[in-house]
Amino acid sequence: xxxxxxxxxEAEGIEKSFPGVRALSGVALKVRxxxxxxxxxxxxxxxxxxxxxxxxxFPPDAGTIRVDGQPVRFSRPLDAQAHGxxxxxQELSLIxxxxxxxxxxxxxxxxxxxxxxxxxxxxxxxxxxxARLDLKxxxxxxxxxLRVGQQQLVEIARAVSADAQVLILDExxxxxxxxxxxxxFSVIADLKKRGVGLIYITHKFDELAHICDDVxxxxxxxxxxxxxFADLTRESxxxxxxxxxxxxxxxxxxxxxxxxxxxxxxLSLPGEGVGRPFLVEKVSLSLRRGEVLGIFGLVGxxxxxxxxxxxxxxxxxxxxxxxxEGRTVAFKSPADAIAAGLALAxxxxxxxxxxxxxSVAANASLASLERTLRGGFVSETRETAYVTPYIxxxxxxxxxxxxxIVNLSGGNQQKVILAKWLATDPxxxxxxxxxxxxxxxxxxxxxxxxxxxxxxxxxxxxxxxELPEILALAxxxxxxxxxxxxxxxxxxxxxxxxxxxxxxxxxVASAAC
Amino acid sequence: MNASKxxxxxxxxxxxxxxxxxxxxxxxxxxxxxTADNGWNILRQISVNLCLSIGMTLVxxxxxxxxxxxxxxxxxxxxxxxLLKNGIGIPALDVALKFTTMGAILAGLIVGGGLGWANGFAxxxxxxxxxxxxxxxxxxxxxxxxxxxxxxxLTGLGDDFGRLGTGAFLGMPMPVWIMLxxxxxxxxxxxxxxxGRHLYAVGGNERAARLTGLNVGRIKIAVYTxxxxxxxxxxxxxxxxxDSAQPNAGLGYELDSIAAVVIGGTSLSGGRGxxxxxxxxxxxxxxxxNGLFLLNVSPFWQQVVKGLVILLAVALDKxxxxxxxx
Numbered sequence: 001x002x003x004x005x006x007x008x009x010e011a012e013g014i015e016k017s018f019p020g021v022r023a024l025s026g027v028a029l030k031v032r033x034x035x036x037x038x039x040x041x042x043x044x045x046x047x048x049x050x051x052x053x054x055x056x057x058f059p060p061d062a063g064t065i066r067v068d069g070q071p072v073r074f075s076r077p078l079d080a081q082a083h084g085x086x087x088x089x090q091e092l093s094l095i096x097x098x099x100x101x102x103x104x105x106x107x108x109x110x111x112x113x114x115x116x117x118x119x120x121x122x123x124x125x126x127x128x129x130x131a132r133l134d135l136k137x138x139x140x141x142x143x144x145x146l147r148v149g150q151q152q153l154v155e156i157a158r159a160v161s162a163d164a165q166v167l168i169l170d171e172x173x174x175x176x177x178x179x180x181x182x183x184x185f186s187v188i189a190d191l192k193k194r195g196v197g198l199i200y201i202t203h204k205f206d207e208l209a210h211i212c213d214d215v216x217x218x219x220x221x222x223x224x225x226x227x228x229f230a231d232l233t234r235e236s237x238x239x240x241x242x243x244x245x246x247x248x249x250x251x252x253x254x255x256x257x258x259x260x261x262x263x264x265x266x267l268s269l270p271g272e273g274v275g276r277p278f279l280v281e282k283v284s285l286s287l288r289r290g291e292v293l294g295i296f297g298l299v300g301x302x303x304x305x306x307x308x309x310x311x312x313x314x315x316x317x318x319x320x321x322x323x324x325e326g327r328t329v330a331f332k333s334p335a336d337a338i339a340a341g342l343a344l345a346x347x348x349x350x351x352x353x354x355x356x357x358x359s360v361a362a363n364a365s366l367a368s369l370e371r372t373l374r375g376g377f378v379s380e381t382r383e384t385a386y387v388t389p390y391i392x393x394x395x396x397x398x399x400x401x402x403x404x405i406v407n408l409s410g411g412n413q414q415k416v417i418l419a420k421w422l423a424t425d426p427x428x429x430x431x432x433x434x435x436x437x438x439x440x441x442x443x444x445x446x447x448x449x450x451x452x453x454x455x456x457x458x459x460x461x462x463x464x465x466e467l468p469e470i471l472a473l474a475x476x477x478x479x480x481x482x483x484x485x486x487x488x489x490x491x492x493x494x495x496x497x498x499x500x501x502x503x504x505x506x507x508v509a510s511a512a513c
Numbered sequence: 514m515n516a517s518k519x520x521x522x523x524x525x526x527x528x529x530x531x532x533x534x535x536x537x538x539x540x541x542x543x544x545x546x547x548t549a550d551n552g553w554n555i556l557r558q559i560s561v562n563l564c565l566s567i568g569m570t571l572v573x574x575x576x577x578x579x580x581x582x583x584x585x586x587x588x589x590x591x592x593x594x595x596l597l598k599n600g601i602g603i604p605a606l607d608v609a610l611k612f613t614t615m616g617a618i619l620a621g622l623i624v625g626g627g628l629g630w631a632n633g634f635a636x637x638x639x640x641x642x643x644x645x646x647x648x649x650x651x652x653x654x655x656x657x658x659x660x661x662x663x664x665x666x667l668t669g670l671g672d673d674f675g676r677l678g679t680g681a682f683l684g685m686p687m688p689v690w691i692m693l694x695x696x697x698x699x700x701x702x703x704x705x706x707x708x709g710r711h712l713y714a715v716g717g718n719e720r721a722a723r724l725t726g727l728n729v730g731r732i733k734i735a736v737y738t739x740x741x742x743x744x745x746x747x748x749x750x751x752x753x754x755x756d757s758a759q760p761n762a763g764l765g766y767e768l769d770s771i772a773a774v775v776i777g778g779t780s781l782s783g784g785r786g787x788x789x790x791x792x793x794x795x796x797x798x799x800x801x802x803n804g805l806f807l808l809n810v811s812p813f814w815q816q817v818v819k820g821l822v823i824l825l826a827v828a829l830d831k832x833x834x835x836x837x838x839x
Contacts (some may be wrong), residue, residue: 301747335726352724355717357784366714367725368705
């Protein structure tokens with residue numbers, strides 16, 4: 001065991017670019033034995049990219065990583081593991097149809113003399129690790145049968161069982177109950193005593209007081225501050241993270257509200273057997289021309305499902321009445337919704353929004369291809385002529401319209417999706433997390449577009465889990481919690497406290513806020 | 514022209530280059546290779562595979578696979594032959610329907626298209642994986658062929674029908690005419706129609722296609738129906754050429770057509786590829802088979818070589834796309 005304060009892991013001058021985005025520039029980080037360094041920063045500031053580099057998921061473009069003072073080069077996750085670096089990813093990376101024990105020791109299963117897996121030892125060792133985490137599940141239980149919080153703890157058990165010298169925790173508490181969080185904190189304290197160095201990524205400030213020693217703050221791919229946690233106040237951290245007042249980011253123009261364009265009454269979407277009986281429960285809403293309705297809620301509050309129900313994606317399951325421009329409608333498919341003037345820019349662009357093997361032009365024209373035909377046939381000239389104004393209007397940065405969409409940055413991909421929908425002349429635009437994974441400048445542009453589209457008389461619904469974004473954009477805020485509408489506030493009424501209060505379930509309101 | 518166009522151009526050019534090298538080498542190695550007769554021979558030989566492979570290209574572009582085309586080929590050919598030869602009797606009404614050549618051909622196409630439609634229906638309506646749905650159809654169509662023929666070849670189908678396989682028009686064999694016409698039609702369909710563009714979108718990202726308002730189910734059903742109908746065309750050609758419907762015609766042809774599509778650079782994960790590439794893939798396989806035969810290479814070795822060519826083509830393609838993505 002190393003003395004407290006010894007530098008275990010050191011990164012210096014780390015650079016990383018993805019097509020169109022500079023994710024990290026000149027980043028440095030030190031991890032010391034027996035101490036926990038918290039990485040803070042907005043979404044897209046580069047924290048997760050750095051963790052992927054430190055754990056060998058992908059290599060940096062430039063820079064050095066030293067373990068115990070020796071320069072190392074990780075070309076895959078196994079290399080990092082061999083150097084004693086363990087990671088708990090934000091997104092679960094467990095194999096659902098293997099048992100807890102098989103997952104915890106995946107890739108390093110104990111073997112019998114004959115080379116088969118020694119299940120007795122595997123299960124016994126796992127039971128010991130689970131006991132340390134106070135996780136009351138059988139080692140032989142299937143991962144698929146566990147709650148998400150329990151799965152997250154199994155993920156942590158895997159990292160802890162590997163006796164890592166450096167342990168990276170990327171938002172480990174996002175789906176833990178308050179009891180589970182307390183257990184995790186005591187495990188962290190125990191690891192610190194054993195001389196393990198920890199990197200901790202979180203958005204929850206209140207957690208830091210219990211566990212944090214050092215703080216490194218990221219903004220736009222750079223380190224903008226390093227300090228002892230004891231020397232910082234909440235205000236100074238926020239100031240460093242944001243780097244600017246949120247008002248500077250975007251100045252909303254006053255709304256000019258028109259007629260009601262969309263009205264939903266008692267919209268419900270039953271769950272599919274697991275989890276809550278209703279993903280969306282009796283939500284009513286109304287939207288007027290020129291209005292931006294913000295929908296805020298924590299992950300799992302049913303926001304995405306609400307938009308999907310509005311857009312005709314769950315025709316058999318969703319109930320409630322819907323009317324567009326005063327006419328009652330019943331959408332059987334997204335095609336019906338689009339014909340009625342709706343458009344949806346989904347949360348997960350790559351999974352739901354883009355056809356990655358196709359060009360920018362083909363993606364942009366996909367929803368309005370019939371308008372670009374010549375004599376019934378696809379004409380590339382007409383297609384280009386039709387989409388170019390939209391591509392230019394949203395200032396999409398692309399070398400050409402023939403460029404494959406996969407090569408554009410997240411911000412530009414999102415702009416192509418907006419262009420695609422604007423080309424259909426929609427009346428109502430549904431935007432699900434429109435700035436997720438987008439750099440700050442592109443974000444500002446997207447905000448301006450949303451504002452402009454509202455001024456042109458469209459009705460917009462913006463779903464976001466970033467509170468400042470909702471508060472900056474929305475004329476009205478609808479707050480959801482566990483599938484229900486828990487508040488509807490005007491712009492003037494919508495203070496951060498009131499919105500957050502309505503978004504948090506009663507039970508954990510005191511623990512997480 | 515930009516980087517991705519260069520890459521696409523190179524990918525196509527690479528297959529062409531491989532084909533040209535093969536032709537050159539075989540011309541030097543064999544006196545019989547570079548002759549007009551042998552040229553027609555190769556084209557005639559690939560015509561059946563190309564008909565199947567065009568359909569397979571559509572299916573694979575949409576993100577699916579069709580294992581039933583060989584079996585559909587056999588059933589379509591057998592139905593056409595049986596109707597032409599014996600007509601169909603309806604005992605209850607005590608009538609026997611006679612079929613003209615045209616009627617029999619149409620029936621073969623309807624059988625092919627109908628079974629293809631059933632594939633598409635099972636895949637979209639019951640959410641069966643294409644592999645499973647078409648594997649089931651493979652067995653069903655083979656079984657129906659055996660039932661229809663009783664396990665014996667149906668022969669003596671008449672000159673009119675035979676012309677479809679052995680006839681010529683303006684000096685070019687009929688199967689080659691059919692193949693060229695279908696190629697032209699489907700190059701246009703994939704590259705120049707809304708259906709073609711939607712097909713690429715469904716294969717490239719089905720969820721995004723659905724959220725963009727495309728009727729994914731209808732597109733897929735159309736794709737499998739076309740693949741079935743094209744297998745019907747192939748069945749008619751095979752039957753007409755032999756003047757006989759063999760119950761085990763087309764055995765394993767689905768694998769040859771998948772090979773041609775893959776060698777032609779179409780991605781098995783969907784959304785990427787072209788009919789033109791498939792034509793090259795068929796030509797490469799055809800020239801390879803023909804050349805190895807002329808060089809007296811044992812048919813057993815021919816299979817080994819074909820396998821190696823498939824692996825090489827896909828490995829090159831992977832290397833190419835990896836260079837592009839990162």
